[in-house]
Amino acid sequence: MRSSVDVDLALLGGGGAASLVLAALDRHGVRGLRVAVVDPVHRRGQDRTWAFWDRPGGDLDTLLSASWPRAEVLTPTGRRVLDLAPLRYAMLRSGPVYERAAAAERRLGATRMVTAVDAVDDDGDRVRVRTSDGRTLRAGWVLDSRPCPPARPGRTTWLQHFRGWWLEADAPVFDAGRAVLMDFRTPQPARGVSFGYVLPVSDRYALVEYTEFSPTLLTGAGYDAALAGYRDLLGLDPARLTVREVENGVIPMTDGPFVARPSPRVVRLGTAGGATRPSTGFTFSAMRRQADQIARALAAGRPPVPRPAYPRRHRWMDAVALRALDRGSVGGPQFFARLFDRNPAERVLRFLDGTTTPAEELAVMSSTRLRPMVTAAVGDAAHRLRDRLRPPRPAQPVPAPVRDGASPPERAGA
Numbered sequence: 001m002r003s004s005v006d007v008d009l010a011l012l013g014g015g016g017a018a019s020l021v022l023a024a025l026d027r028h029g030v031r032g033l034r035v036a037v038v039d040p041v042h043r044r045g046q047d048r049t050w051a052f053w054d055r056p057g058g059d060l061d062t063l064l065s066a067s068w069p070r071a072e073v074l075t076p077t078g079r080r081v082l083d084l085a086p087l088r089y090a091m092l093r094s095g096p097v098y099e100r101a102a103a104a105e106r107r108l109g110a111t112r113m114v115t116a117v118d119a120v121d122d123d124g125d126r127v128r129v130r131t132s133d134g135r136t137l138r139a140g141w142v143l144d145s146r147p148c149p150p151a152r153p154g155r156t157t158w159l160q161h162f163r164g165w166w167l168e169a170d171a172p173v174f175d176a177g178r179a180v181l182m183d184f185r186t187p188q189p190a191r192g193v194s195f196g197y198v199l200p201v202s203d204r205y206a207l208v209e210y211t212e213f214s215p216t217l218l219t220g221a222g223y224d225a226a227l228a229g230y231r232d233l234l235g236l237d238p239a240r241l242t243v244r245e246v247e248n249g250v251i252p253m254t255d256g257p258f259v260a261r262p263s264p265r266v267v268r269l270g271t272a273g274g275a276t277r278p279s280t281g282f283t284f285s286a287m288r289r290q291a292d293q294i295a296r297a298l299a300a301g302r303p304p305v306p307r308p309a310y311p312r313r314h315r316w317m318d319a320v321a322l323r324a325l326d327r328g329s330v331g332g333p334q335f336f337a338r339l340f341d342r343n344p345a346e347r348v349l350r351f352l353d354g355t356t357t358p359a360e361e362l363a364v365m366s367s368t369r370l371r372p373m374v375t376a377a378v379g380d381a382a383h384r385l386r387d388r389l390r391p392p393r394p395a396q397p398v399p400a401p402v403r404d405g406a407s408p409p410e411r412a413g414a
């Protein structure tokens with residue numbers, strides 16, 4: 001006989017968003033709730049590194065690998081050292097997050113199902129979930145963070161794609177007191193934006209990444225060449241460096257609509273639920289915010305429905321900015337440099353998190369070049385109208401990251 005599990009809350013997908021929800025449920029003292037987590041992979045260890053900004057003193061402080069009160073933004077014309085106070089830039093590796101989630105799962109007495117979800121059927125009262133190993137799960141509420149493309153293609157569809165090397169140096173070469181947030185001195189692609197960044201955990205150990213915001217992925221050799229080029233630009237000697245780990249990723253950057261509430265008792269979270277900021281790819285802070293809102297709601301006996309990841313006006317501003325960047329009317333390095341040159345860093349960072357007031361947003365928007373933004377806003381409105389008249393088309397899923405050519409632990413220049 002095939003087994004059936006009955007719970008109050010089912011988490012479909014057990015990655016970043018679900019891990020933060022589990023930790024938040026535990027932190028807010030939610031007990032007596034029957035919880036299940038379904039994922040074909042039981043996530044453990046370092047499969048990604050999250051960088052984000054927040055105020056010191058939060059629940060994640062003890063898990064951080066590093067944090068920096070200052071960060072640099074570099075362009076070919078200048079170097080800006082940003083004082084982030086009262087915020088700081090922080091680095092969190094996935095291992096400690098998954099461990100905390102596993103401990104929370106044990107305390108909550110959650111059921112773990114290591115299998116894929118095949119179908120979700122919400123009758124408005126309960127949700128029936130079928131798994132690929134033939135089991136059925138019934139849940140009062142579902143938090144679904146399985147990968148899912150937007151409901152229709154974006155007017156602009158870019159990807160944030162990157163490769164990073166964890167580099168160990170045989171002598172002090174990194175400044176552990178500051179992170180490089182964005183370094184636009186990298187060669188810029190014909191269509192899109194590229195930058196490097198450096199997140200040092202000590203003066204000998206750092207994550208050095210090459211990132212592109214553009215429509216298509218590079219080859220493995222392309223990422224390696226770009227990263228080697230960035231390492232050289234930093235003046236690092238490959239003979240004195242060892243690549244300890246390689247990190248690859250692809251994150252959607254699109255104004256296509258992610259559906260956060262596909263049915264009455266199903267809430268989508270994480271990238272699938274629209275937590276990825278279209279203009280930057282940053283996702284972590286919105287996932288963290290929503291996890292906290294969900295746990296507070298459940299602790300108070302309310303439905304686990306968070307507020308939208310970003311206000312509607314931010315999604316519109318991102319659509320306009322993405323369009324201006326994609327159509328080439330605004331250059332990426334100039335766009336980001338002007339934001340940081342003409343605003344306090346803290347305001348820009350809160351803007352990117354979607355937590356600024358309309359007055360602050362006006363200040364941020366007026367620091368960009370007006371004419372290309374107005375043109376992009378008009379183009380965006382016309383495109384929306386055309387989309388309404390067209391038959392709906394499905395959006396493509398986000399491609400898997402390119403892993404080939406990724407250097408195994410070895411001398412960085414080998």
Ligand SMILES: Cc1cc2nc3c(=O)[nH]c(=O)nc-3n(C[C@H](O)[C@H](O)[C@H](O)COP(=O)(O)OP(=O)(O)OC[C@H]3O[C@@H](n4cnc5c(N)ncnc54)[C@H](O)[C@@H]3O)c2cc1C
Nearest residue numbers: 013015016017039048050051116117249270271282283284
């Ligand atoms: C390498 C990398 C680095 C990143 N760095 C940053 C960063 O520095 N800052 C930032 O803000 N954002 C970053 N992001 C973006 C974002 O924060 C992460 O992608 C984050 O993990 C998203 O969480 P999620 O829960 O939406 O997706 P995931 O963490 O990918 O979790 C989705 C889960 O769904 C599971 N799943 C898939 N199919 C099924 C199925 N059929 N049934 C059940 N489960 C299924 C998967 O196994 C996976 O565990 C990064 C992303 C990557 C890939």
